[in-house]
Structures are given as C-alpha cells and as structure tokens.
Amino acid sequence: MSKPQKQLHLTAFMRPVSLHTGAWRYPGSYPDANFNLAHLTTFIQKLEAAKFDAFFMADHLAVLNMPLDALKRSHTVTSFEPFTLLSALSVVTTKIGLAATASTTYDEPYHVARRFASLDHLSAGRAAWNIVTTGNPESARNFGAAAHMEHADRYARAREFYDVVTGLWDSFADDAFVRDQASGTYFDPGKMHVLDHRGESLSVKGPLNIARPVQGWPVIIQAGQSEPGRQLAAETAEAVFCSPRDIGAAKALYADIKGRAEAAGRSRENIKILPAAFIVLGDTLEDAQQKRLRLDSLVHYDSAIASLSVQLGSDASGFDPDAPLPREIPDTNASKTGRAGVIKLAEEEGLTVRQLAQRLGGYGGLAFVGTPAAVAEEMGEWLAEGAADGFTVVFPFLPQGLDDVVERLVPELRRRGLFREEYVGSTLREHLGLPRPRNQFFE
Amino acid sequence: MSKPQKQLHLTAFMRPVSLHTGAWRYPGSYPDANFNLAHLTTFIQKLEAAKFDAFFMADHLAVLNMPLDALKRSHTVTSFEPFTLLSALSVVTTKIGLAATASTTYDEPYHVARRFASLDHLSAGRAAWNIVTTGNPESARNFGAAAHMEHADRYARAREFYDVVTGLWDSFADDAFVRDQASGTYFDPGKMHVLDHRGESLSVKGPLNIARPVQGWPVIIQAGQSEPGRQLAAETAEAVFCSPRDIGAAKALYADIKGRAEAAGRSRENIKILPAAFIVLGDTLEDAQQKRLRLDSLVHYDSAIASLSVQLGSDASGFDPDAPLPREIPDTNASKTGRAGVIKLAEEEGLTVRQLAQRLGGYGGLAFVGTPAAVAEEMGEWLAEGAADGFTVVFPFLPQGLDDVVERLVPELRRRGLFREEYVGSTLREHLGLPRPRNQFFE
Structure with a gap:
C-alpha cells in the first residue's frame, strides 16, 4: 500500500465584509455584514460543507489610526467582537474549527484562558487561539497605556502569558470531575492544580474555574515574522499564519520555522505553516x-x-x-x-x-489569481516543495469570492487528492493532525 | 378605561446546576450541566416560552476560597464563561434578555464595552450588563494584584468605568453608517466621537470599534446593597438585584433606592427593583x-x-x-x-x-416556599405594596424547579394579571419598560 498523499489544510481568514478595503463596493457584496449574523452564518456553513479546517476571525483592538478622510471609506473599522461571534457560530456548525485572536499585551491570562476553554467546551473541541502581541499603537491608548510597550517586552510578556494560559488550562486533570451523588464528592481535589505563577510580567494564582478543555489545549496559532515572532512561533505555535511574498520566500520561512521548532525539541509535524493567500478565480487567467x-x-x-x-x-x-x-x-x-x-x-x-x-x-x-485548475496546481506545488502545509485563505470579496473557492477550487484540489473529502475527526486538532497535549501536572 | 394593572418582571438568576450547593445531588438533577450546552439550551428555551424578561448568568472570577474538603463537594467551582455561553444561547432564542456579569475591578472598559455591544448586536438588542466590583479577594490573586482593592476605591473605579463604557457605546451616532457604495463613504466621520477619557483610574481614547448597540446601551444591572453600592445603583442601574430578608426590609430598600434615583435626577420608573427569590413549589405547603x-x-x-x-x-x-x-x-x-x-x-x-x-x-x-397559588399571591403583595417591581428568580434545583415555576407558578401569576401573556416588544429594554438612552454626543 502506498503512503497516503499529503493534503493541504485550509483555514478561512475572515473579516465579515472581506479584508480587501474596496470589497464592500464590489457588486453583490454585503456592506452590512459587520453586524449581520445571518450572512456570517451562511459563510461558515458553506466553509464547513466544503470541509475547511477552521474559520479564523481577524481582529483589531482599536479603530485604525488613519486620516478621517481615508477612515470614512473603511468597512474594517467596526465589526463583531470575535469571542461573542464565534460562540454564536459554534451553535450553527458541528465540525469546523473556530479561531479567535486574543492579545497578550492588553488582556489578562485568566480571562483569555477562560474564554478559550469555554469556547472549546461549547464547540466540543473546535477552538484555536491566535496569539497576537498587538503592534498597533492606537490600541495602547484604549487600555490606559500612554506609551506602547516595546517590541521585545511585548514578546517576553507573550511567552510568559502563553505559559500561564496553558498552565491554567491544565488546572484540572481530564478525569477530575467524578460527580458522585452518593458520596457528595463533585471533584477529586487531588486532581486540581494551583498554578501559583509569579513571573517577570505576570502573577496569577489559579486554578482556572473551568474544566480542562476538550482538546486539552485549544490549538495555538501565531503570525509573527520578526525574529522574536519566529522564535515564539517555533516554541509555542501549532499553526503559523505568515505572508511570504512568493514560493522562494515561503520555502525559506518554512524551513526556518520548522528548524527552530526542532531545535526547541518539538516535532516538525506539530507545527503547520499556512501562508495567507488571497485567491481570485476566473474562467481564464x-x-x-x-x-x-x-x-x-x-x-x-x-x-x-x-x-x-x-x-x-x-x-x-x-x-x-x-x-x-x-x-x-x-x-x-x-x-x-x-x-x-x-x-x-x-x-x-x-x-x-x-x-x-x-x-x-x-x-x-x-495572491493566487487564475483559473481554479491553475490555482489548485500552484497550491499543490507549494505543498510538494515544502513551502506550505496549507493556506490561510483570504477571500477578495464576499459572498462570491467564497463561493468560487468552495464550489470551484476545492473540487479541483480534491481531483488532485490535495484536500479531504470528509472530516475524519471531530476536533480542530484532529482536522489539523495535531496531538492532544498531555496535562503537564497530571498523568 | 381603567389603567392597565402593573405587572411583575421576572428574570432567572442561573448557575447551570443551580445556586443551591446541594442541588447537584437532588433526584433528577443534571450534575454535568456546567459544560453541557444542550441542558442550558433547554432551560433558556423554556424560560423564553414562559416569557421571562431575561436569563441572567451568575459568575465568579476564581475558584472560591474554601477548605479543599468543602470545595470538593461544590458544583459551583467551574462552569462556562458568561459571554461565550450567552452568545451561544442568543442563537437558540429570539426574545429573552441575556444578562452577563462583568467586573469593573479586573477588566478593561474597552473590552467590556466591546463584548456587550457585540452581544447586543448578535442578539438584536437583548444584552444586559450586571456591573460587579468583585468582592472576592481570591480573584485579586488571579489578576496580578497582591492586595485586593479597597471597597471605596473599587466603587470609585466602578463609577468611572461605567462612564467610560457608556461613552464608548456612544462612539457612533445611530445613523453613522451610510455605506454609500457609489461615493465610497462607509460612514459619516462627523458622526464618530472620540471619547478621549482621562480620569482618576482610567485613560481610554476610543472610539469603540463597534457600531452603537441596538438598545443604544445594553441594560445596566447592579446588586450592591452597601452604602456606595446603593448610590452607584441609584445613579446608573436600570435593574437592581438585591436580597432583602423579608417584605419589610424590601420596602425600605425599594423606597431608598428609588428615592436616591430621583435625587440623582432620574425617573423612579427607570430603575426596576428585582429581589432575588428562591422559589420552592409543592402541592401543599x-x-x-x-x-x-x-x-x-x-x-x-x-x-x-x-x-x-x-x-x-x-x-x-x-x-x-x-x-x-x-x-x-x-x-x-x-x-x-x-x-x-x-x-x-x-x-x-x-x-x-x-x-x-x-x-x-x-x-x-x-425564599418563597408553598403552593403555586400562595406564592403567586405573595409575589403580588410585594408588587402592590412597593416592595418589588418583580423578582430575580433562583431555582432550587434543575430542571424540575424551573419546570415548576414555568408550568405552575407562571399560570397562577397570569390568572391574577400579574405577568405578561406574550412579549410586546423585542428588546430587553422593551420587556422591562425602559427607555432607549439618547446618544450623549449626537442628536
């Protein structure tokens, strides 16, 4: 029997109207999608029907800083907050992963650990955390910080924040909750761990007031491409969302991050490199x-x-x-x-x-711009040549750009054996082929 | 025509298993409800069918501090985080209000404003914010604060936090988003307000990256009974959740808070007093x-x-x-x-x-303990005598205690004209008879 062919992972990197700043004016677009749950429900259900790995909600912690005359043309100024949106969308789907961005600079690890754990329980194991350090200085002014934290400080805090969040997720052993009505024991106190973290940037006692997430830990995603960003990704990320300009740059980045992960004692297989790809399809080039x-x-x-x-x-x-x-x-x-x-x-x-x-x-x-066959061919090359394990798909406009990908590109990928026909597992970790982390405090 | 009879407002104060610490052992209970969305879906749908004003999720920011030997018997240690849960429940309901607790001591006003605004958009105007100052010192240790903030400081911060959150909700006029595809103007920049708050405890620039909530502002709920708690409620709350020991104490509290609200320039009608009531029903007393x-x-x-x-x-x-x-x-x-x-x-x-x-x-x-008729009679007396505008119902055990209230008590209340037959409006403000706040920065 031949080894099964390696397949692509596909996540959808979403803003409700699209990431493209002109998309709300494109014919057939939904300019009001920012606060229209019905549209977003349709999008995620189509992506789930196409067996995408995850729906990934992009985010900002500020109205972007630009002159009013440019700002007023932007549909990306306002939209649903990711946790509330993804929790709502978890109810109208059953398989697709749900990735939310949360900042390590302007949030608290107890809150972040709690929300992702809760989303993971609500969705039966489909949550992912996109760790961002929040580079936008406008955000600082929304959180009482007059000066934006220095780049190196943000990354040091991010690393510690990750340790605290994952430590909190491990507050209870998977089998801690015995709920024995006869004896009156709700959980085994020997299976609760008090983190008691006291570090450089953070001091968090624990335990988390949530049972261990279904996935053990929600999947960790990161996008950093700077030197500390790559290192943080290599040590912690399970999916990396990057923006190489071409296949050459992508191969170099891929090799670098996988190498760093190995140097950090991790398996190359447990960190998936998923470049962002803006996909425009047509009948001809x-x-x-x-x-x-x-x-x-x-x-x-x-x-x-x-x-x-x-x-x-x-x-x-x-x-x-x-x-x-x-x-x-x-x-x-x-x-x-x-x-x-x-x-x-x-x-x-x-x-x-x-x-x-x-x-x-x-x-x-x-960007990949061309016929479905040509784009599928090119994506297959990236996979075969070690430039990507899949893609973080950016739709040029919605709904048509999404329909084109699921109705025209996905079948071309399947014809080449490059994308799944059905979900095999039910959690996002299973879709991505990632192991469930062991609890660091309990067998 | 006679004046329509005053009716009770009813909200359900929920923990997934019940607030009673022994409830998980009661026959027929769901000990695993803390992380079981199906059970919670059933509960909220029954409450909506009974036309309850709101589903109110209680919360903690820590595993409660008690000896392990007591803690291990507690089902209230862990459960879903309120925002993620209520966002999920917003999808399986259409009318009932959704009240979440958020702390002014251990959270940031930009995050809090954003999440409630998002929940209000997702639910088409059904969100409410239970403002708490978080008295539990264990919580401090989960948020890097070695010493718990002093009572007076917590209330001063809470008052300022409220001003910032409501100011952020008013970042955009209701009609700011014109989305004119032809001219390319997505919103009218003259209808965006930059808060630029610099106060004693908080410094927040704004604007919020969310359109004005459907309700203008989500409904404001508070529970404080201390002197500063009553004053904060009188100045800001639209629903007060309190725990008087009997009708005499309730009348005094009711008069005091309504009086303080009037002294603060507000209408007595715009602050609803809803004592918490633990309701146990039986065929006989x-x-x-x-x-x-x-x-x-x-x-x-x-x-x-x-x-x-x-x-x-x-x-x-x-x-x-x-x-x-x-x-x-x-x-x-x-x-x-x-x-x-x-x-x-x-x-x-x-x-x-x-x-x-x-x-x-x-x-x-x-607690109200008795036959449905007797309890309905008593609740009517509280309403008639100016002790309450309704109740924050606490179920002794679930699901039976909830079923008893909606199937046996609610019909008795209706027979007396004390509770609605149908929802009249569609937002929580409409259920509670509260006005939609004007935007403080725009007409």
Whole structure:
C-alpha cells in the first residue's frame, strides 16, 4: 500500500465584509455584514460543507489610526467582537474549527484562558487561539497605556502569558470531575492544580474555574515574522499564519520555522505553516485578473496613494496616476521596506501608478489569481516543495469570492487528492493532525 | 378605561446546576450541566416560552476560597464563561434578555464595552450588563494584584468605568453608517466621537470599534446593597438585584433606592427593583417544605456547620446536630452580622442545628416556599405594596424547579394579571419598560 498523499489544510481568514478595503463596493457584496449574523452564518456553513479546517476571525483592538478622510471609506473599522461571534457560530456548525485572536499585551491570562476553554467546551473541541502581541499603537491608548510597550517586552510578556494560559488550562486533570451523588464528592481535589505563577510580567494564582478543555489545549496559532515572532512561533505555535511574498520566500520561512521548532525539541509535524493567500478565480487567467483590477479600482485613490507612499518611502501624490511608476523616485527618511518589491510588482504586471496604489491599498499580500485548475496546481506545488502545509485563505470579496473557492477550487484540489473529502475527526486538532497535549501536572 | 394593572418582571438568576450547593445531588438533577450546552439550551428555551424578561448568568472570577474538603463537594467551582455561553444561547432564542456579569475591578472598559455591544448586536438588542466590583479577594490573586482593592476605591473605579463604557457605546451616532457604495463613504466621520477619557483610574481614547448597540446601551444591572453600592445603583442601574430578608426590609430598600434615583435626577420608573427569590413549589405547603428540607439535607454537614459558625460568629461544630440551637451561644471576635436572623429562623421553623446549618449552607437568602397559588399571591403583595417591581428568580434545583415555576407558578401569576401573556416588544429594554438612552454626543 502506498503512503497516503499529503493534503493541504485550509483555514478561512475572515473579516465579515472581506479584508480587501474596496470589497464592500464590489457588486453583490454585503456592506452590512459587520453586524449581520445571518450572512456570517451562511459563510461558515458553506466553509464547513466544503470541509475547511477552521474559520479564523481577524481582529483589531482599536479603530485604525488613519486620516478621517481615508477612515470614512473603511468597512474594517467596526465589526463583531470575535469571542461573542464565534460562540454564536459554534451553535450553527458541528465540525469546523473556530479561531479567535486574543492579545497578550492588553488582556489578562485568566480571562483569555477562560474564554478559550469555554469556547472549546461549547464547540466540543473546535477552538484555536491566535496569539497576537498587538503592534498597533492606537490600541495602547484604549487600555490606559500612554506609551506602547516595546517590541521585545511585548514578546517576553507573550511567552510568559502563553505559559500561564496553558498552565491554567491544565488546572484540572481530564478525569477530575467524578460527580458522585452518593458520596457528595463533585471533584477529586487531588486532581486540581494551583498554578501559583509569579513571573517577570505576570502573577496569577489559579486554578482556572473551568474544566480542562476538550482538546486539552485549544490549538495555538501565531503570525509573527520578526525574529522574536519566529522564535515564539517555533516554541509555542501549532499553526503559523505568515505572508511570504512568493514560493522562494515561503520555502525559506518554512524551513526556518520548522528548524527552530526542532531545535526547541518539538516535532516538525506539530507545527503547520499556512501562508495567507488571497485567491481570485476566473474562467481564464484574464478573467481573474480583470476581477482583481475591478476590485482594486474600488479603493479610493486618496487612500491608495497613501499606501503607495508608505511602501515607497516617498510621497507619490505628485505622480501621474495614469502613467507607469517614474524611473527616478526621490528618497526620504521614511521606511523603504517594500520599495524593491513594489517596483518589481509594477514592472511585472505593467501597472499604472493608480493601479499599483490601489493594489497596495486594497490587499498587498500573496495572491493566487487564475483559473481554479491553475490555482489548485500552484497550491499543490507549494505543498510538494515544502513551502506550505496549507493556506490561510483570504477571500477578495464576499459572498462570491467564497463561493468560487468552495464550489470551484476545492473540487479541483480534491481531483488532485490535495484536500479531504470528509472530516475524519471531530476536533480542530484532529482536522489539523495535531496531538492532544498531555496535562503537564497530571498523568 | 381603567389603567392597565402593573405587572411583575421576572428574570432567572442561573448557575447551570443551580445556586443551591446541594442541588447537584437532588433526584433528577443534571450534575454535568456546567459544560453541557444542550441542558442550558433547554432551560433558556423554556424560560423564553414562559416569557421571562431575561436569563441572567451568575459568575465568579476564581475558584472560591474554601477548605479543599468543602470545595470538593461544590458544583459551583467551574462552569462556562458568561459571554461565550450567552452568545451561544442568543442563537437558540429570539426574545429573552441575556444578562452577563462583568467586573469593573479586573477588566478593561474597552473590552467590556466591546463584548456587550457585540452581544447586543448578535442578539438584536437583548444584552444586559450586571456591573460587579468583585468582592472576592481570591480573584485579586488571579489578576496580578497582591492586595485586593479597597471597597471605596473599587466603587470609585466602578463609577468611572461605567462612564467610560457608556461613552464608548456612544462612539457612533445611530445613523453613522451610510455605506454609500457609489461615493465610497462607509460612514459619516462627523458622526464618530472620540471619547478621549482621562480620569482618576482610567485613560481610554476610543472610539469603540463597534457600531452603537441596538438598545443604544445594553441594560445596566447592579446588586450592591452597601452604602456606595446603593448610590452607584441609584445613579446608573436600570435593574437592581438585591436580597432583602423579608417584605419589610424590601420596602425600605425599594423606597431608598428609588428615592436616591430621583435625587440623582432620574425617573423612579427607570430603575426596576428585582429581589432575588428562591422559589420552592409543592402541592401543599408541607410538600414544598419537605422538598426544601430534602434539598438542604444534601448539603454536607461539614460545609453546612462552617456556614452556621460564620453567621453566628461562634464555632457551632460542638453543638448537637439533632437538637435545637442552644439558648446560650458564646461570643467570639468574629462577625455576628446574621446572628439575630439565624436565631429567629431556627425558632420560627423549629429547625435542628443540622437543618439550620444545611439551610444556610445551601441557599440562605429570601425564599418563597408553598403552593403555586400562595406564592403567586405573595409575589403580588410585594408588587402592590412597593416592595418589588418583580423578582430575580433562583431555582432550587434543575430542571424540575424551573419546570415548576414555568408550568405552575407562571399560570397562577397570569390568572391574577400579574405577568405578561406574550412579549410586546423585542428588546430587553422593551420587556422591562425602559427607555432607549439618547446618544450623549449626537442628536
């Protein structure tokens, strides 16, 4: 018997209207989805019918800091809070994983441990925690912190926060609750552990007032790509959500994180690398590209040119919008992180300044644009070449972009043996092929 | 036409197994309800069918501090976290209110404002916030605070916390989100308010990243009975959950809180006084009393005698369990707050030391015990005499105690015109007859 083919894992990285800033204006979109549970119910049920691993709710802890004139065009300013939303969606689904973001900088480990444990019990083992350290300085001002915590401090606190949360999840042995009505013993006190953590950043006594989660621990997700971010992921994450610009960068990142995980004493199999992929499908490559151009054209030029200026490290507002990018771009003191990539993108796709600006202002990350067959083929290459264990799918617009993926791409992946036909297990850990952690305090 | 008769409001104060510490051992109970969503779904759907105003989830932020030998008998140690649970239950109901407890001492106003706003959107206007200052010192140790905050400081922070949360709920005018696809304006920036709160205890910029709640503000509930607690309730609460020992004490409390509310410039009608009432029903008074004695007898004597000792301010462990309370009880330095009431209770009901201890260790608050007709009659008197606007119902055991109330007591109340036949509105504010608050920053 031949070894079963390796398959992709697929999670959906969601904002109710889409992550693309122009998506709410796309024909057929649901601009009111931010507070419309019926729409979100439809989305998650379609993703579950397609056997996606998880529904992953993106999040912010502030209204993003941008000039009012750009802010007023943004549908990403407001939406449901992730825990309340995912708890509601847990009731209308039975298999798909439910991933929520929670900050280690502006929350308390007792609260975070408790909410994820509760979501895991409500959903019978489908919760995942996306650990974020919250880089947005606007958030600090919503939590009484005048200055944003330094990058290194945030990562040190995050590491300790993870130890406390996982320690709290292990407060009770899996079999602690005997509920013996005759003797009157509700739980075995020898199977309750008081954490009594006193560390650099945190002091938490415990025990947690929740039974051990169904999955032992909810699945741990992380997105960090900085040096401390990669190290934190290697030590703690079970799914990594990253944004490499192409397959070459992805392979390097994949090898680096898996290597670091091994160096930390973990199995390479227990950390899944799932790059974020913006997927636009069409009947032909041109059709898909036209959809994307149309979507990008819905990003207001003022917002778009601001994004381009940031990435070029130069004020682009004086450039001719309908001409190619000028050959000579003046230097400024601002960051030029993305300049080379931006110039390459403009050349490769023959974009005007306007189109380039709208691309960056809409969704600037890794994209797969083409026919379902071509995209399925490419995703298979990423898997085969060790660039990814699957993808964190970003839909360009909803509902059509989601329908395209589940109705057209998923069947192409299945034809190639690259994606499951049915769920095998019932917990998110089982979908992802991750082991259930042993309780660190009890056999 | 005569003025329509005043009716009672009824909320259900819930722990999944019951608040009574012996309830998990009562015949027919669900000892595993703490993490069993199916049971809780049944409970809330029955309460909604009976047209209850709200389902109110009690909460703690710690495993309660008691000797392990008592703790191990307690089913109240662990259960679902309220926000995740109520969000899930919002999906299986359409009318009943959903009240969650959130602490002003160990949480952040941005998080609290956000979660309640989200629950209010998910449930189409059914959320309520039970403001607690968290008196349990064990909680402090789960949140990095070595010493518990002083009573007065907790109340000062609570008052400021309330101002910040309600200010954040008003971040956007009700009509801020225009979502004009043609012009690309998602919201009117003139209808967004930046709170920029800088106070004694809190510093929060805002705006909240959630549209204004459906109810304007979720309903505000409070339970404080201390001097600062009453004042906070009078200034902010729309429903007060209290524990007077009898109708006389209730009338005094009712008059005091309504008077304070008026003095604070509020209408007496906009603050509902809902004493907690433990309701045990039987075919006869004796039958109901027997049920209660049977339930109390399930409280372990060791736990029970500890409760009696605390309330007497004297070690009761040497008393004869099967004799009446001794006439002479030695004084100690401990608190004697409840001594007179305890002695009176023992005499009136002719309880032995064991029965008295089990009563106090099970549920020591106000109770209505009798036939459905007698209890309905008594509740009507409380309403007529200005002792209550309704009740916060505590079920002695589940599911039978809940079934008894909805199947036997509610029809008796309706026969007397004391309880609604149908919901008139769809939000919790409408059920309670409370006005929708105007946005303090916009017309």
